Amino acid sequence: MNLLDRDALEISALLESRELSAEELMKATLKRIEAVNGKINAIVSLRDRDTLIAEARKADNTPRRGWLHGMPLAVKDLANVAGIETSMGSPIMAGQVAKQDSVFVSRMRRAGGLFIGKTNTPEFGLGSHTFNPVHGHTHNPYDLSKSAGGSSGGAAAALASRMLSVTDGSDMMGSLRNPAAWCNVYGFRPSWGRVPADPENEMFLHQLSTNGPMGRSPADIAALLEVQSGWDSSQPHGFLPEIFLDRLMGDLAFARIGWLGDWGGAYAMESGVMQTCTQALKSFERMGSIVEEIAPPFPAEQIWDAWITLRSWSIAAKLGPLLETHRDDLKPEAIWEIERGLKLSAMEVNQASVVRSQWFRKAAELFEDYDLLVMPTAQVWPFPVEKRYPKSIAGKSMDTYHRWMEVVVPVSLIGLPCLSAPIGFGENGLPMGLQLIGPARGDLRVLQLGQAWHEGTGFPGKHPPNL
Secondary structure (H helix, E strand, O other): OOHHHOOHHHHHHHHHOOOOOHHHHHHHHHHHHHHHHHHHOOEEOOOOHHHHHHHHHHHHOOOOOOOOOOOEEEEEOOOOOOOOEOOOOOOOOOOOEOOOOOHHHHHHHHOOOEEEEEEOOOHHHOOOOOOOOOOOOOEEOOEEEEEOOOOOHHHHHHHHOOOOOEEEEEEOOOOOOHHHHHOOOEEEEOOOOOOOOOOOOOOOOOOOOEEEEEEOOHHHHHHHHHHHOOOOOOOOOOOOOOOOHHHOOOOOOOOEEEEOOOOOOOOOOOOOHHHHHHHHHHHHHHOOOEEEEOOOOOOHHHHHHHHHHHHHHHHHHHHHHHHHHOHHHOOHHHHHHHHHHHHOOHHHHHHHHHHHHHHHHHHHHHOOOOOEEEEEOOOOOOOEOOOOOOOEEOOEEOOOOOHHHHHHHHHHHHOOOEEEEEEEEOOOOOEEEEEEEOOOOOHHHHHHHHHHHHHHHOHHHHOOOOO
16 A cells, blocks of 8 residues: 555554654645646645655654654645644735744644644635635536645645645634535534634634634544644634544444435525435435435524624624725635625524524434434535536535535534544545534544445445545
8 A cells, every 4th residue: 555545643653653654744744745736736835845845854753742743734725833834725825924833723733733834625615615705716526627725725635645644724614514524524513612722813703713624534533633622722612632543343223313304395406415425314324324304303494594693793893894904816716705794783693593504403302212313415526626516416506605505504503522534436526425413512423434435345445546
């Protein structure tokens, strides 16, 4: 097996046993990036080769600091890595070099990770297609003419193409899930608050987005989640540290799975998506799971209306000042979100949160009967890379730039843990995934069942892209 085809934990074990040096790994990584990144454009702001090799050599001659010791990493270009540009895909931010690490990045550094650069993202992470005026488009490793998804599209494409063995991402509206599905890897949205954001601006109200891990196996994700997560005393929300990797043994036998499908027809699906997903359900049954179809548990339109209210309100709070100073440098979708958010009243926001609370309570009732709720990760297949976003699905018009990803919103609105698991390929040869959804704070159980799925299927390892 090629070194870079190995999962992250396997590579880490080779480093620990001294069968592999960090210098050798760094040289192999940079050689792979040189060979394929020009086609994919997943890694951006790549640091100087000689400097990186010197840092790897130093790692070989210092005591191990954690399982990431000597491992090349690239952070999604929405978070800060000291000494590397944080462009957020925006010409407004381009050229601004971070002075310090984001909280979860500092933890990855303490565990011995070596930061080689960043992974590409849409402008300010808005939209589930990775392109921006600073670094350009990211291409799907399985079809270079197609999108890799977003907003963690660079991270997913780098994983799939073997430029990285494990990555980070963030997820407000499917950004760890959609690109994972489209690139045949795993993306995990943790319970909200498990991986801390940075202690800046308002820290109590905007509970929508979260950082989290991506990998080619749930085991790698569990290991990185242990590093990233845990209480940060400078912030009001969070979890105590938790062990995931050593508790990952799970079995799909007798697991109770509730199939939500297309939410009773509320979510339009491109041809072939549902067929691929229902075929995957047969694999769950072959592994002993009990799969039951569930009627829509809550009105989809109420979830959507609450979501776009809270999302626009959150985005306006963060990016609103730029509307006055840099309007001409903002993409239309950002302007639309900011202007919507600025018009909202306090009572409109409150009512949206009331709906969110109602849906949370209803979801909690569902998990009294089911271990997992399952839905497609995306409503469409990867689309042409030059396309901005799908404006219709199966003849149904999309009324916003992000309505085509509505299927991820039930999870995002109430902050549930969710693993996007690869489920194979459609007749078009493109990857798809399923959302494996757990109850609030049920991250471990989701990862356990996800690892059981991985051991029974192994899609990322069996079907690497041909580059």
